[in-house]
Amino acid sequence: xxxxxxxxxxxxxxxxxxxxxxxxxxxxxxxxxxxxxxxxxxxxxxxxxxxxxxxxxxxxxxxxxxxxxxxxxxxxxxxxxxxxxxxxxxxxxxxxxxxxxxxxxxxxxxxxxxxxxxxxxxxxxxxxxxxxxxxxxxxxxxxxxxxxxxxxxxxxxxxxxxxxxxxxxxxxxxxxxxxxxxxxxxxxxxxxxxxxxxxxxxxxxxxxxxxxxxxxx
Amino acid sequence: xxxxxxxxxxxxxxxxxxxxxxxxxxxxxxxxxxxxxxxxxxxxxxxxxxxxxxxxxxxxxxxxxxxxxxxxxxxxxxxxxxxxxxxxxxxxxxxxxxxxxxxxxxxxxxxxxxxxxxxxxxxxxxxxxxxxxxxxxxxxxxxxxxxxxxxxxxxxxxxxxxxxxxxxxxxxxxxxxxxxxxxxxxxxxxxxxxxxxxxxxxxxxxxxxxxxxxxxx
Numbered sequence: 176x177x178x179x180x181x182x183x184x185x186x187x188x189x190x191x192x193x194x195x196x197x198x199x200x201x202x203x204x205x206x207x208x209x210x211x212x213x214x215x216x217x218x219x220x221x222x223x224x225x226x227x228x229x230x231x232x233x234x235x236x237x238x239x240x241x242x243x244x245x246x247x248x249x250x251x252x253x254x255x256x257x258x259x260x261x262x263x264x265x266x267x268x269x270x271x272x273x274x275x276x277x278x279x280x281x282x283x284x285x286x287x288x289x290x291x292x293x294x295x296x297x298x299x300x301x302x303x304x305x306x307x308x309x310x311x312x313x314x315x316x317x318x319x320x321x322x323x324x325x326x327x328x329x330x331x332x333x334x335x336x337x338x339x340x341x342x343x344x345x346x347x348x349x350x351x352x353x354x355x356x357x358x359x360x361x362x363x364x365x366x367x368x369x370x371x372x373x374x375x376x377x378x379x380x381x382x383x384x385x386x387x388x389x390x391x392x
Numbered sequence: 393x394x395x396x397x398x399x400x401x402x403x404x405x406x407x408x409x410x411x412x413x414x415x416x417x418x419x420x421x422x423x424x425x426x427x428x429x430x431x432x433x434x435x436x437x438x439x440x441x442x443x444x445x446x447x448x449x450x451x452x453x454x455x456x457x458x459x460x461x462x463x464x465x466x467x468x469x470x471x472x473x474x475x476x477x478x479x480x481x482x483x484x485x486x487x488x489x490x491x492x493x494x495x496x497x498x499x500x501x502x503x504x505x506x507x508x509x510x511x512x513x514x515x516x517x518x519x520x521x522x523x524x525x526x527x528x529x530x531x532x533x534x535x536x537x538x539x540x541x542x543x544x545x546x547x548x549x550x551x552x553x554x555x556x557x558x559x560x561x562x563x564x565x566x567x568x569x570x571x572x573x574x575x576x577x578x579x580x581x582x583x584x585x586x587x588x589x590x591x592x593x594x595x596x597x598x599x600x601x602x603x604x605x606x607x608x609x
Contacts, residue, residue, distance in 0.1 A: 232604055239473060246463045256456060256476065263477065263591075337573060345569035352562035352572065356554060359573050363580065374480075387449055 180245050187237055187258055188312050194230045194265045195308030197223050199301055201272035202368065206297035208279045209361065210289065220276035227269030234262040250382070257382035261311065264371040268304060271364040271371075278357050290343060291336040291358055296365045299329055303372035310379045319383075322376035329369030336362035397462050404454055404475055405529050411447045411482045412525030414440050416518055418489035419585065423514035425496045426578065427506065437493035444486030451479040467599070474599035478528065481588040485521060488581040488588075495574050507560060508553040508575055513582045516546055520589035527596045536600075539593035546586030553579035 201223045208216035238259040241247060247255055278284060303322050310318040340359055344350045381387050418440045425433035455476040458464060464472055495501060520539050527535040557576055561567050598604050 235604060239469075242459065242473065243465060243469055248460060252456075252460055256459065259473065260477070260480065263480065340573060341569045344567065346566050348565040349563050350561065350567045350569070352558045352567070355569065356557060356573070356576050359576060360580070363577070387452060 180241075180247075180251075183237070183241060183245075184251065184254065187234065187241075187255070190230060190234050190237070191258060191261070191265070192308055192312055194227060194234070194262070195304060197227050197230070198265055198268040198272070198304050201227070201269060201276075202297055202301045202304065205272050205275045205279070206294055208276060209284065210294065212279070212284060214280045217276035217279040220272050221280075224269040224273035224276075227266055231262050231266040234258060238262075253385055254382045257311070257378040261375045261378045264374045268368050268371050271367050275361050275364050278361060282353070282357050284354065284357055291339055291362055292332065293336070293358075293361060293365065296329065296332045296336070296362065299325065299332070300365055300368040300372065303329075303369055307372045307375040307379065310376060311382070314379075314383050316380055316383045319376040319379040323373050326369050326373045329366055333362050333366035397458075397464075397468075400454070400458060400462075401468065401471065404451065404458075404472070407447060407451050407454065408475060408478070408482070409525055409529055411444060411451070411479070412521060414444050414447070415482055415485045415489070415521050418444070418486060418493075419514055419518045419521065422489050422492045422496070423511055425493060426501065427511065429496070429501060431497045434493035434496040437489050438497075441486040441490035441493075444483055448479050448483040451475060455479075470602055471599045474528070474595040478592045478595045481591045485585050485588050488584050492578050492581050495578060499570065499574050501571065501574055508556055508579055509549065510553070510575075510578060510582065513546065513549045513553070513579065516542065516549070517582055517585040517589065520546075520586055524589045524592040524596065527593060528599070531596075531600050533597055533600045536593040536596040540590050543586050543590045546583055550579050550583035 201220045204216045204220045204223075207213065208220065238255050241255050242252075245251075303325055306318050307322045309315065310322065337359060340355050344355050377388060418437045421433045421437045421440075424430065425437065455472050458472050459469075459476075462468075520542055523535050524539045526532065527539065554576060557572050561572050594605060
């Protein structure tokens with residue numbers, strides 16, 4: 176019985192890791208699509224978001240089944256409850272990537288000169304996604320805390336991006352407002368991805384320590 | 393034993409309802425603060441967001457304790473799992489309201505003429521919050537489905553707001569970019585609140601029917 180249960184917990188870890196990888200490649204594709212003005216790459220993100228949503232349901236069903244049939248206690252219960260919560264944040268990362276991709280597809284943007292430093296922002300949040308999932312799979316509290324600490328960097332990058340837009344476009348004549356608003360939304364979506372990795376990391380800490388720390392995003 | 397368990401489930405319902413009411417009054421205060429350019433009302437929203445976060449932890453602890461000590465099955469397990477998920481969406485509604493309030497406080501905005509129809513948007517999402525919590529407390533699937541159906545209205549209102557900004561500011565001279573970007577962010581926060589009520593309604597349906605339907609936001 177315990178053996179089957181352990182196998183199911185391992186499948187849970189593997190599926191979470193798969194979802195994490197899908198999120199990472201979505202974020203990478205988003206920034207490439209944006210920098211190259213390539214709607215084809217953006218289309219791939221849209222497809223991945225569908226897969227991520229499907230996997231969310233798989234994990235939810237897995238967790239609910241484990242809760243119902245195995246009546247787990249202590250650490251196992253914490254790990255399963257944490258997975259049930261984390262999976263929503265992973266799905267929303269897919270969703271935010273999808274929102275970025277849709278802007279690239281419909282708005283024919285080309286931000287190749289990257290005045291807002293969006294590539295850097297994408298790299299940071301991508302690292303945070305990778306680390307938050309690693310922290311879960313390896314039950315690594317230190318790595319989870321590292322993810323939480325990095326969120327300030329992302330918030331600052333969003334504020335910098337907003338200021339930069341005001342600096343570049345504010346008080347100017349004949350402003351391409353649509354372009355400016357779309358860039359702001361993209362920066363915001365990256366910032367939200369950072370927030371979701373913090374939520375994941377906080378649930379990882381709960382799974383390990385049994386204590387819910389800090390604020391939620 | 394069952395009696396104590398029933399009492400605890402009732403406390404759970406009551407706390408969810410309290411959180412819902414805090415969210416509703418936060419949204420109302422946000423739109424009043426914005427329309428009157430009143431940072432004092434916005435400060436109240438900031439204080440409420442702290443209370444909402446604290447209540448989120450209370451509900452989480454309640455749910456985890458019920459899962460651990462009572463090993464619930466069937467409908468009870470579904471209700472508790474749903475509450476554990478929904479509470480994050482409620483907390484994020486508090487968070488989005490807080491984000492709006494912070495813009496009102498720091499940016500000295502006055503959108504009194506309401507060119508973006510934000511008051512209407514606030515009214516709709518406020519109704520959706522109320523209904524989603526009512527649907528949970530009364531286990532009302534029809535009301536939950538009604539909330540989900542209304543989200544298109546909110547998405548459309550956001551797109552209209554964005555188009556309106558482009559229309560009003562695009563191609564103009566000496567644009568107040570900061571003002572435009574802040575209004576867009578506020579519209580986006582209201583739209584996200586709508587998304588969170590849809591997530592809540594979907595979990596209500598799961599609690600009632602045992603089936604997870606539709607996509608997540």
